[in-house]
Amino acid sequence: MxxxxxxxxxxxxxxxxxxxxxxxxxxxxxxxxxxxxxxxxxxxxxxxxxxxxxxxxxxxxxxxxxxxxxxxxxxxxxxxxxxTLARRQYSQVIHDQFELWQLTQSEQNVAMLLLKGLSFKEISAVRETKEKTVRQQASTIYNKSGVEGRHDFAAWFLEDFIT
Structure with missing residues (x-):
């Protein structure tokens, strides 16, 4: 102007x-x-x-x-x-796998928080439970999914994207 x-x-x-x-x-x-x-x-x-x-x-x-x-x-x-579509589809794949492993709803919630990278302490705060309960649920999740621990659990879902 x-x-x-x-x-x-x-x-x-x-x-x-x-x-x-x-x-x-x-x-x-x-x-x-x-x-x-x-x-x-x-x-x-x-x-x-x-x-x-x-x-x-x-x-x-x-x-x-x-x-x-x-x-x-x-x-x-x-x-x-x-x-957004890919994220929804991937989330559905994850939930379908949780169903195949027969995780309870509570275990599915913990499993999703584990995949998001939260610590046991953070998960217990979010879910308003004791950290020991979260550790036990995580152990059950690892057993049902046939993996050794947190890293293997996350890697199981990321493995196909990396290769």
Missing amino acids: KDRIIASVLLIIMVLNFFDVLTDISLGVPMWHVFEESMIVLISGIAGVFLILEIKKRTHNERLLKNKLNASTDELNNITEEM
């Missing part, structure tokens, strides 16, 4: 000084004065045109950036939707 005001002021200065130069010539003002004012007309005209071209260039670049941003936003929304 400021650029447009400055360009307009420069062009007004150019036009007014141009008419002043014409008046000075008709009145017989010394040539050095006419030359000075002619330079003001020329410089303000060049500066005004340059500024107008810069405004157009910036407006064009801004439009391109907005288009790129919109395209990126659309792409991100698509990726987010895909990730």
Whole structure:
């Protein structure tokens, strides 16, 4: 906005000084004065045109950036939707496996928190149970799933993604 005001002021200065130069010539003002004012007309005209071209260039670049941003936003929304779908599907696979292992609902809750990386202490705080209870449930989960411990349990679900 400021650029447009400055360009307009420069062009007004150019036009007014141009008419002043014409008046000075008709009145017989010394040539050095006419030359000075002619330079003001020329410089303000060049500066005004340059500024107008810069405004157009910036407006064009801004439009391109907005288009790129919109395209990126659309792409991100698509990726987010895909990730949400993949996450739901993966979660369903995990729950299906819990069912195959015949984990109780309580064990399934603990198992999900284990997969999310919570410690026994954190799980007991979240579930409002004793840490010893969580340890026992974790041990039962490992036995039912046929793994050695927490790391093997998490690796069982991640194994297919890594290879």
